[in-house]
Amino acid sequence: MTRLSKRFLFALVFALASCLARAAGQTYEKTLSNGLKVIVQEDHRAPTVVHMVWYRIGAMDEVDGTSGVAHVLEHMMFKGTRKVGPGEFNKRVADAGGRDNAFTSLDYTAYFQQVPRNRLGEMMMLEADRMANLVIRRDDFAKEIKVVMEERRLRTEDRPEGLVHETLMATAYQAHPYRRPIIGWMQDLMNMTADDARAWYRRWYTPNNAYVVVVGDVDKDEVFRLAERYYGKVKRRAVPQAKLYLEPPQRGIKRVVVKAPAKLPYLVMAWKAPKLQDVDRDREPYALEMLAGILDGHEAARLARNLVRGSRIAVSAGAGYDFTVRGQALFTLSGTPLEGRSAAELEQALRAEIARIQKEGVSAEELERVKTQIIASEVYKRDSMMAQAMEIGRAEAVGFSWRDIDRMLEKVRSVSAEEVRAVANKYFSDDNLTVAVLDPQPLEQAAPRPPAAAPRH
Amino acid sequence: MKKKLLGLIVLVFAAAAQAGVAIQHWTAPSGARVYFVESRALPIVDVNVDFAAGAAYDPADKSGVAGLMRALMGAGAGDLDEEKIAGRLVDIGARLGGATDLDRAGFSLRTLSSPKERAAALDLMRTVLQAPTFPEAVLEREKARTIAGIREADTRPDSILSKRFWAAVYGGHPYGRNPTVDSVQRITRDDLLQFYRSHYGAKSAVVSVIGDLSRAEAEELAQRLTDGLPPGADNARLPRVTLPEKDTVRIPHPAAQAHVALGLPAVRRGDPDYFPLLVGNYVLGGGGFVSRLTKEVREKRGYAYSVYSYFHPLRLEGPFQVGLQTKREQAAEAVQVVQATLEDFLERGPTAAELATAKQNLIDGFGLRIDSNRKILEYLAVIGFYQLPLTYLDDFPKLVAKVSAEDVRAAFRRHVRPENMVTVTVAAD
Numbered sequence: 064m065t066r067l068s069k070r071f072l073f074a075l076v077f078a079l080a081s082c083l084a085r086a087a088g089q090t091y092e093k094t095l096s097n098g099l100k101v102i103v104q105e106d107h108r109a110p111t112v113v114h115m116v117w118y119r120i121g122a123m124d125e126v127d128g129t130s131g132v133a134h135v136l137e138h139m140m141f142k143g144t145r146k147v148g149p150g151e152f153n154k155r156v157a158d159a160g161g162r163d164n165a166f167t168s169l170d171y172t173a174y175f176q177q178v179p180r181n182r183l184g185e186m187m188m189l190e191a192d193r194m195a196n197l198v199i200r201r202d203d204f205a206k207e208i209k210v211v212m213e214e215r216r217l218r219t220e221d222r223p224e225g226l227v228h229e230t231l232m233a234t235a236y237q238a239h240p241y242r243r244p245i246i247g248w249m250q251d252l253m254n255m256t257a258d259d260a261r262a263w264y265r266r267w268y269t270p271n272n273a274y275v276v277v278v279g280d281v282d283k284d285e286v287f288r289l290a291e292r293y294y295g296k297v298k299r300r301a302v303p304q305a306k307l308y309l310e311p312p313q314r315g316i317k318r319v320v321v322k323a324p325a326k327l328p329y330l331v332m333a334w335k336a337p338k339l340q341d342v343d344r345d346r347e348p349y350a351l352e353m354l355a356g357i358l359d360g361h362e363a364a365r366l367a368r369n370l371v372r373g374s375r376i377a378v379s380a381g382a383g384y385d386f387t388v389r390g391q392a393l394f395t396l397s398g399t400p401l402e403g404r405s406a407a408e409l410e411q412a413l414r415a416e417i418a419r420i421q422k423e424g425v426s427a428e429e430l431e432r433v434k435t436q437i438i439a440s441e442v443y444k445r446d447s448m449m450a451q452a453m454e455i456g457r458a459e460a461v462g463f464s465w466r467d468i469d470r471m472l473e474k475v476r477s478v479s480a481e482e483v484r485a486v487a488n489k490y491f492s493d494d495n496l497t498v499a500v501l502d503p504q505p506l507e508q509a510a511p512r513p514p515a516a517a518p519r520h
Numbered sequence: 521m522k523k524k525l526l527g528l529i530v531l532v533f534a535a536a537a538q539a540g541v542a543i544q545h546w547t548a549p550s551g552a553r554v555y556f557v558e559s560r561a562l563p564i565v566d567v568n569v570d571f572a573a574g575a576a577y578d579p580a581d582k583s584g585v586a587g588l589m590r591a592l593m594g595a596g597a598g599d600l601d602e603e604k605i606a607g608r609l610v611d612i613g614a615r616l617g618g619a620t621d622l623d624r625a626g627f628s629l630r631t632l633s634s635p636k637e638r639a640a641a642l643d644l645m646r647t648v649l650q651a652p653t654f655p656e657a658v659l660e661r662e663k664a665r666t667i668a669g670i671r672e673a674d675t676r677p678d679s680i681l682s683k684r685f686w687a688a689v690y691g692g693h694p695y696g697r698n699p700t701v702d703s704v705q706r707i708t709r710d711d712l713l714q715f716y717r718s719h720y721g722a723k724s725a726v727v728s729v730i731g732d733l734s735r736a737e738a739e740e741l742a743q744r745l746t747d748g749l750p751p752g753a754d755n756a757r758l759p760r761v762t763l764p765e766k767d768t769v770r771i772p773h774p775a776a777q778a779h780v781a782l783g784l785p786a787v788r789r790g791d792p793d794y795f796p797l798l799v800g801n802y803v804l805g806g807g808g809f810v811s812r813l814t815k816e817v818r819e820k821r822g823y824a825y826s827v828y829s830y831f832h833p834l835r836l837e838g839p840f841q842v843g844l845q846t847k848r849e850q851a852a853e854a855v856q857v858v859q860a861t862l863e864d865f866l867e868r869g870p871t872a873a874e875l876a877t878a879k880q881n882l883i884d885g886f887g888l889r890i891d892s893n894r895k896i897l898e899y900l901a902v903i904g905f906y907q908l909p910l911t912y913l914d915d916f917p918k919l920v921a922k923v924s925a926e927d928v929r930a931a932f933r934r935h936v937r938p939e940n941m942v943t944v945t946v947a948a949d
Contacts, residue, residue: 108561109891141809150819153809158877160884162808177888209822213777217825217845221677221775324774326671363606372602375661378668402668432610439613442632445562446892506675506774 088445090455090465091283093290097299098271101290102455102465104278106448112279113452114186115175116194117460119274120267122245123169123390124305129259131247134167135211136263140174141165142203144196149203152189159185169241170389171460177449180280187275187293194273195297197264204257212253215246223323223501231331231499234319239310241390269300274459278452310335310391317497325503327378328406331397332413333497336384336490338392342467342474348386349474350482351394351490356433356475357425357483358382358396358416363432365416366398376404376412387461387471394490406500417491424484434476441472541896541913543903544735551723552746555900556738557730559893563633565731566897567642569649569745570626570905573719576694576758576835582707584699586719587620588666589712592659593627593652594618600647602658614641616648622695623835624905625719626726628897633732642741649720650748654712667701678845680771681779681946688769688942689783689839693761721752728900730893761785761837763940773947778851779843782858782943786840786935789833789906793931795919797831797840800928802878803870804862805829805842810877816861817844823854829862831935835906840936851948866936869929883917 090104122133143149156163161178176186219225229244236242247255275294277286313335339348359366359382366380380398396417400409444450455465463471544556552569575586594616595602609616614637618627627649631641673679683698690696727742763785787797798806805813805828817827827844842862846854870878890896890913903912 109887111887111891150809150815154877157807157810157881160881160886160888162885162888179884179887182884206819206822210818210825213823213846214825216777216847221777324675326675327668361606361610363603363610368603368606371665372661375664378665399668399672401664402671432607435611435613439615439632442563442613443615443630446564446894448891503675 088278088451089283091287092465093287095270095291095295097295097297099290099294099297100274100459101287101294102274102276102459103281103283103286104276104451104455105281105283106278106445106451107280110180110280111177111448112180112183112277112281113175113177113448114183114190115173115276115452115456116190117171117173117274117276117456118267119272119460120172120305121168121170121389122243123240123308124267125240125243127243128251129247129255129263130243130251131211131245132255132259132263133172134245134247135208135252135255136260137165137167137172137174138207138211139199139204139260139264140193140197142197142199142207144192144198146192146196147189149200152193155185155189161186167245169245171456173456173460175449175452183277183279183281183286184289184293187289190275191293191297194268194270194294197268199257199261199264201257204260208252208255211246212249215249215252219244219246220249223321223325223503224329226323227321227329227331227499227501230319230321231333231497234317234499235333235335235393235497236310236391239308239391266303269302270294270297271299272302276452276456276459278448278455308390313495313497316493319497319499320502321499322502322504324506325501327399327402328409328503329397329399329501330406330409330413331395331499332410333393333395333499334491334495336392336394337386338388338390339386339463339471342463342470346478346482347486347489348392349471350478350486351384352386352475353430353433353478354420354483354487355382355384355394356436357420357429360433361436366396366413369416370398370409370412374412375401377401377409380409380413387457387463389461410498417487420484420487421491425480427480430478430480430483437472437476541890543900543910543913544738545904545910546739548722548727548739548743548746550725550743550746550749551721552725552727552742553904554727554729554738554742555904556728556735556742557896557900558733558735558738559730559896560732562893563732564630564893565633565638565729565733566628566630566893567645567741567745568626568628568728568897568901569645570624570726570728570901571720572623572724572905573625573715574621574623575697575699576622577715577719578694578697579711580694580697581703582711583697583703584666585707585711585715586625587699588659588662588704588707589654589715590618590620590625590627591662592654592712593648593716595658595662596653596655598647598651598653601655605644605648608640608644612637612640614644616641616645624901626901638733642744646745646748649745652716654709654716656709659707659709659712663704663707666699666704670699670701670704677773677775677777677779677946680773681781681944684769684771684946685781685783685841685942685944686839688767688944689764689785690761691764694758695761695785695834695836695838717750718752720749722746722749723752725749726901726904728897728904730897730900758836763937764942766939767942769942769944770948771944771946775947776848777845778848778854778948779845779946780851780855780858780944780948781841781843782855782862782941783839783841784936784940784942785837787831787833788837789835789902790908791833793935794831794833796923796927796931797935799875799878799882799920799923800865800870800932801829801831802882803874803928804865807878807881812861812865812874813842813844813858816857817854821854821857823847823850823857827858848947848949851945855943855945863938866932866938869925869932872925875923875925875928879920879923882920886917886920
């Protein structure tokens with residue numbers, strides 16, 4: 064569509080923006096006296112509701128020796144309280160016609176239920192109860208820690224990409240806690256005790272370190288009333304100040320190789336990059352986001368067009384950047400070379416894509432395409448209550464407000480071609496780079512690893 | 521004219537029967553069957569077009585044609601090359617995707633409903649559906665990518681398990697075939713053309729539409745998307761599915777975890793036993809954290825992170841599958857627990873309490889299955905393709921409510937016979 068005139072593009076963005084206004088839901092916020100923030104987004108399209116509780120605590124707040132404890136505690140949160148027996152939480156949600164689960168990231172831990180709208184109060188009762196009254200029984204812990212080890216085998220040990228990412232993070236960061244895997248090192252899981260999980264819970268699980276996100280067919284006043292009734296009773300406790308970690312400046316390229324059973328190599332290149340700190344004054348994070356979009360934000364973006372379809376060097380190639388993190392951000396390029404091409408060739412091709420932008424910049428049309436994607440995604444997101452709740456939760460988790468979300472998107476849309484070129488020149492130095500490569504090993508030669516020592520309890 | 525009248529009658533009936541989601545149905549002049557839900561809350565239109573062109577229809581020695589052909593349709597159509605197609609979609613903020621499973625293959629489009637964007641998106645989808653060019657150079661590239669994918673997948677325990685499970689359960693039946701390096705290498709442009717001409721006819725097209733548009737607009741849209749499709753030879757019928765003999769397949773692999781699957785061909789779409797099987801399976805292994813399998817394997821013993829069972833109904837008997845991953849040293853014990861749990865369930869069925877819980881979750885939670893346009897679109901596509909009753913979404917809770925413990929026991933006895941169960945393990949000690 065090179066012949067599309069600029070005026071037409073402008074008109075399109077305008078039309079899309081009005082679509083967006085029509086799709087927007089109403090959001091409200093209230094903070095209870097115990098410090099728990101409650102955020103409600105009304106969405107009346109279907110008689111269901113998403114209820115999420117987010118704790119401002121994640122794997123990055125762990126210390127060496129107990130890596131994985133944030134996630135282990137997340138598992139233990141389903142094992143009962145003084146009032147609710149083991150397994151009872153899931154049963155109560157199921158009886159309400161609902162589904163539930165939880166997830167742990169480097170930055171936060173979150174729990175959610177999707178239920179018919181009239182069951183919200185009961186969900187709040189259950190979540191408020193386990194916010195304060197969790198009971199961690201020794202034999203439940205002994206069984207659940209095995210489940211977590213199975214999860215680690217599934218997600219990491221037997222998944223070459225999982226191993227590459229774990230190794231990449233452990234290499235890119237020397238001091239910053241992002242170097243530890245969320246799931247935890249296997250040896251740390253083997254050494255972990257119920258007391259480790261209890262200590263974690265006591266330290267971090269309190270209403271003033273949490274917030275609730277509700278999206279669905281609800282009335283905000285009713286939600287605030289329910290929240291007051293159930294969560295309002297939970298007493299606040301002092302939360303230790305989470306430590307500020309700064310990764311010391313990197314002094315030269317880091318390279319690491321991971322050998323694992325596979326057929327094709329896999330390559331990840333990660334540059335340290337700034338995160339968003341000031342929504343209004345920062346510019347570079349938005350420019351890096353735009354750069355990621357130009358490289359890999361849509362079907363016609365550069366990496367797929369040039370490396371997968373054009374030169375055919377890659378089976379797949381991608382770019383990643385997230386400016387909403389509590390720790391240190393990374394800008395990544397990754398990919399799998401096509402058979403007959405090496406990881407080194409793919410690395411050169413990925414570097415050449417950055418070099419071209421450093422030298423020639425990007426076109427107005429490319430900027431426009433990313434902006435169009437942002438707006439369309441905003442509209443499409445409204446079809447999923449879960450996606451909306453996730454977006455709010457993620458922004459709040461790193462210290463922003465849900466009110467900042469639209470402004471952040473607006474800011475990305477305001478990025479100029481010059482700004483993209485400037486960040487491409489500033490942040491992609493080798494001194495700042497970590498490269499991790501999967502060196503595929505034939506299955507026949509890989510003997511089963513000896514079983515690790517049994518856990519001590 | 522007659523056809524139109526029939527469509528109208530069906531519609532009136534449907535409108536009367538639908539309390540929740542009002543599905544309108546008609547046959548377009550092209551012969552395509554259309555299923556439509558008007559939903560004005562969001563400025564979005566979602567369209568799905570499916571054909572009886574899944575992988576089961578692959579020529580026997582050329583497994584992979586169905587998938588490769590469908591993927592190639594978006595890589596050149598009319599006078600547009602793949603870069604122009606991708607660029608146009610991006611410029612209007614539209615998303616064109618698609619999928620190939622065993623029975624079905626097709627495309628789905630999500631676009632903004634504003635007139636200009638919608639029209640441009642539908643024009644593009646129409647061109648892709650009606651005038652694919654299958655450029656030789658793109659075919660060669662995509663074959664290379666597909667082969668690379670197969671070679672990689674053949675090193676992964678989960679992919680190996682899946683392929684070997686379907687092969688063991690379905691023997692030589694098309695449902696049991698998988699693309700191989702050789703079968704993909706044999707595929708030519710002529711194979712794609714021939715497959716397109718014989719399987720992408722308007723009469724086998726099922727068009728599902730939901731979103732911000734009127735019935736009249738949906739009628740025009742469905743007709744325009746299907747009016748220039750090939751005449752379409754009638755589809756080769758699939759051979760009957762035969763049940764395998766009880767068998768165990770063990771595949772060595774160096775992984776830390778064994779991957780295990782047990783199952784057999786079990787149930788067709790539209791089988792009246794589907795609801796007893798659904799309710800029963802919720803109790804056995806479908807109900808996530810509250811299922812018997814999760815309790816026995818995960819909660820009580822810590823053997824697995826994930827253990828599940830499900831029915832996957834297809835045009836012919838789709839599989840029932842139980843699966844888990846567990847540390848390779850304890851695979852035998854874990855499989856024993858699974859088998860004992862399954863045997864006990866087949867013997868005794870659900871308890872009264874379990875049955876009540878399962879029904880309550882499926883009935884009260886039904887709203888969660890249809891709380892977005894995308895989810896409803898998926899139901900429309902299934903209802904349309906398998907010609908399920910238009911009242912399916914309304915019937916769902918009622919049919920669940922009717923299920924008794926005896927229904928579950930009887931349905932499981934009919935569809936899950938231990939003497940026909942196949943067990944496949946990858947990387948077990």
